[in-house]
Amino acid sequence: MSDDEQLRVSKIPRGTVIDHITGGEAMHVLSILGIEGGDGDTVSIVMNAPSDRLGTKDIVKVEDRELSQAELDVLSLIAPAATINIIRDFEVVEKDRVSRPEEVAGVLSCPNRNCITTGNEPVESRFDVLAEGVRCAYCGTIVRDDIADLID
Amino acid sequence: MPHDHIISAKQLSRADIEEVLDRAAEIDDNPAAFTQRHPGALLGLLFFEPSTRTKMSFTAAIKRLGGDVVDMGPVEYSSVEKGESLADTVRVVEGYADALVMRHPSEGSAKMASEFVDVPLINAGDGAGQHPTQTLLDLYTIRENAGLDDLTIGIMGDLKYGRTVHSLAHALTNFDATQHFISPESLKLPRSVRYDLHEEGATIREHTELEPILSSLDVLYVTRIQKERFPDESEYRAVAGEYQIDAQTLEEVNDDVTVLHPLPRVDEIDHDVDATEHAQFFEQAHNGVPVRMALLDLMLEGESA
Numbered sequence A: 001m002s003d004d005e006q007l008r009v010s011k012i013p014r015g016t017v018i019d020h021i022t023g024g025e026a027m028h029v030l031s032i033l034g035i036e037g038g039d040g041d042t043v044s045i046v047m048n049a050p051s052d053r054l055g056t057k058d059i060v061k062v063e064d065r066e067l068s069q070a071e072l073d074v075l076s077l078i079a080p081a082a083t084i085n086i087i088r089d090f091e092v093v094e095k096d097r098v099s100r101p102e103e104v105a106g107v108l109s110c111p112n113r114n115c116i117t118t119g120n121e122p123v124e125s126r127f128d129v130l131a132e133g134v135r136c137a138y139c140g141t142i143v144r145d146d147i148a149d150l151i152d
Numbered sequence B: 001m002p003h004d005h006i007i008s009a010k011q012l013s014r015a016d017i018e019e020v021l022d023r024a025a026e027i028d029d030n031p032a033a034f035t036q037r038h039p040g041a042l043l044g045l046l047f048f049e050p051s052t053r054t055k056m057s058f059t060a061a062i063k064r065l066g067g068d069v070v071d072m073g074p075v076e077y078s079s080v081e082k083g084e085s086l087a088d089t090v091r092v093v094e095g096y097a098d099a100l101v102m103r104h105p106s107e108g109s110a111k112m113a114s115e116f117v118d119v120p121l122i123n124a125g126d127g128a129g130q131h132p133t134q135t136l137l138d139l140y141t142i143r144e145n146a147g148l149d150d151l152t153i154g155i156m157g158d159l160k161y162g163r164t165v166h167s168l169a170h171a172l173t174n175f176d177a178t179q180h181f182i183s184p185e186s187l188k189l190p191r192s193v194r195y196d197l198h199e200e201g202a203t204i205r206e207h208t209e210l211e212p213i214l215s216s217l218d219v220l221y222v223t224r225i226q227k228e229r230f231p232d233e234s235e236y237r238a239v240a241g242e243y244q245i246d247a248q249t250l251e252e253v254n255d256d257v258t259v260l261h262p263l264p265r266v267d268e269i270d271h272d273v274d275a276t277e278h279a280q281f282f283e284q285a286h287n288g289v290p291v292r293m294a295l296l297d298l299m300l301e302g303e304s305a
């Protein structure tokens, strides 16, 4: 991050900074993380900051929180260029790019209302990740746009 | 048969398909040789929506192999009415049978059910999804009448919701077949099916009219256009009328095309076609028994090995 950006959002003692989120997708990132504002997490958001790589980008900082692999997997679908910075004692201790998984399980719900995974069955949703979009492993429905809308 | 469960035509390779069709041909040639193939074998029937025909066909198949059925019966009288999950139902019923056949109104139900059972499970239709045994009997009939390679086939009618169409189109990608899809604009192939066909490198063409291509076809596979797909009766009549065929058209345009239909039909194939050489749809329905016998034989054989 440049100094300029650091001014926009102050450093955090401990937690995760998700940088290079596709501009405008920050709110979706929050919903992937299950952050609705009511649970007391300290969250800072920058939206539509200028970015050399992306044109505009969003940044999300979440204090006292690290991301699960499932969360990272879904994140990669809506923000493929995102970088994940793990912060401890105000320092970046780990920096990772998200990578597209082969499948995502348990995070998205199938938009096909007639799909068995949307009923009352003891089964996790599972989507295969395609070059463009995702596909329900059970009913075969393909979703290209608005994947974030499928987050449970 | 390398598969534990038969869920989708997509899982079937050319070798798998040929293995089943070859066995079906053996059965057709000499059914008496198979009557004691699986004495005492029990096939569990789980039909969560009515499909008398498919059920009868499977029942005939297992009985002609020396086995019998255990039938869940109509959903109204089962635990499903009490709110039991499908996953629980199949786990209970697998203890009663050597193999299961399931028809269910939800897409993906057969795949999910198969993850909960150890006995072989055959999908006999999951919502608008897949119906692989229909596909196998379709392929068997096409092979008998026109051959599966160097084949030009027209598939006409409701291509959007017709699961038999989706399964068949996918299975044909294993062969040297050119597929023409003929339907009203509103009932074209869904995106997921078109995606699969492209992935498989299939040669497909889509049309809104049959006439320009009818003369090039070896096989015309007709499906029913359902009234419920249209906002009103008059629109349905206008559209459906465009996708009907009769004996005269066939004689004039293509006098050796084989006409198939998964049945039941309404009026998309005129009754005057029935008496012609074109009509193979009753034969096609009858082929359900040897083809399902072949599949069950191969699956049960694998079980006891």
Ligand SMILES: [Zn+2]
Binding pocket: A110, A111, A112, A115, A116, A117, A136, A137, A138, A139, A140, A141, B108
């Ligand atoms: Zn689904």
